[in-house]
Amino acid sequence: xxxxxxxPARLVRGTGGRPDALVVGRxxxxxAARLERWRESGEWxxxxxxREVVRLLLAGGAVVELSAEADxxxxxxxxxxxxxxx
Numbered sequence: 001x002x003x004x005x006x007x008p009a010r011l012v013r014g015t016g017g018r019p020d021a022l023v024v025g026r027x028x029x030x031x032a033a034r035l036e037r038w039r040e041s042g043e044w045x046x047x048x049x050x051r052e053v054v055r056l057l058l059a060g061g062a063v064v065e066l067s068a069e070a071d072x073x074x075x076x077x078x079x080x081x082x083x084x085x086x
Contacts, residue, residue, distance in 0.1 A: 002065075002083040009066055009081040011054075017074075019056060022064065024081055030059035039070050052077075062086055 007024060014020035019031045036055040042048025050070040057063055063085040068077035 002085045004083055005081055007081050009079045011066070011079055019054070022056065022058065022066075022081075031056050032059045033057045035063065040067075053082075 010023040011019045012021040012023060012028075019034060021031055022029045033056070034054060035057055036053075038053055040051050040053055042051060051067045052070040053065060053067045055063060055065050064081060065083040065085075066079045067082050068079045072078070
């Protein structure tokens with residue numbers, strides 16, 4: 001069962017643009033793998049934009065889901081940590 005959260009996060013990208021680390025507050029966590037990546041349409045009737053969602057496996061074994069507005073260029077995206085799976 002995931003823990004649902006909604007906090008700002010930053011992806012640190014390495015060579016080839018793959019995520020190397022996830023930074024939440026002062027905590028930096030190494031990314032072991034990107035498991036999935038997809039786009040979700042927001043609730044358009046509420047004015048929500050399309051979002052890009054990524055699911056990452058962290059080095060400690062946790063899986064997290066992050067999202068950002070899909071229309072913003074990758075370099076300028078503001079990510080949010082949405083879910084944490086232990």
